[in-house]
Amino acid sequence: MRRLALAAALALSLSPLTAGAASAQTARATASRGLTPAEVGTWITGLGGRVGPVQTENGLTFFTVTNAGLTWAVFFYGCEAGVCGEVQFSAVVPGAGATLDKVNAWNRDNRYLKAFHTAAETPTATVQYDVVVLSGEGVAQLADPLAVWLQLLPKFAGEMGYVAP
Incomplete structure (x- = not known):
């Protein structure tokens, strides 16, 4: 008892x-976990990027950004009710210089951005950077990842033989 x-x-x-x-x-x-594509686009526009409209194709939500002679995309994943928990910066670099050996060397020698090669008539190299978004932190949490992206993207493009028009 x-x-x-x-x-x-x-x-x-x-x-x-x-x-x-x-x-x-x-x-x-x-509590919502993440960011909306609209607020990320507005933020990047405020930083000087030319942001295209938000699009959804094949279930993927994204917009394009043109900055410093390069065009890249921001993809949104893990979205619920328009709020997304993951963001991916992605760029496709075309050109004959984009070889499998160069992409493998990039992945071996560089951190943060991952890349893969697509063999075709015009070979391409795609580079990506994934970011997990924290709840309650706002769009400013993308400042450091975007700085890394903007620093390494031109380096990657140059190593793949891309010359901006």
Whole structure:
């Protein structure tokens, strides 16, 4: 009987803690995690990029950006109700200089941006940078990843033999 009373008292004393934890989990679950394509586009425009309209093709939501002679895209993943938890910067670099050996060398020698080669009549190299978006941090959390992207993208394009028109 004593053990049962002790267990009941312990359960009652912990119930406010577990109730609080449960409501905190509910609050976290209902809070939106991520960013909208529109707010990311507005932010990049404010930084001087020429941003195209938000598009959805084959289930992928994205927009293009033209900056410093290069055009690249921002893709959005993990979207719920228009708010996306993951962003990917991506660029396709065309040209005869984009070889499998050059792409492999890039992946071996550089961090952050991953690349792959597509053999075709005009071979291409695609480079990507994935970013997980944190809830409540706003669009400013993309400042450092965008700085890395903007620093390494021209380097990648140059190593693939791309010359801006």
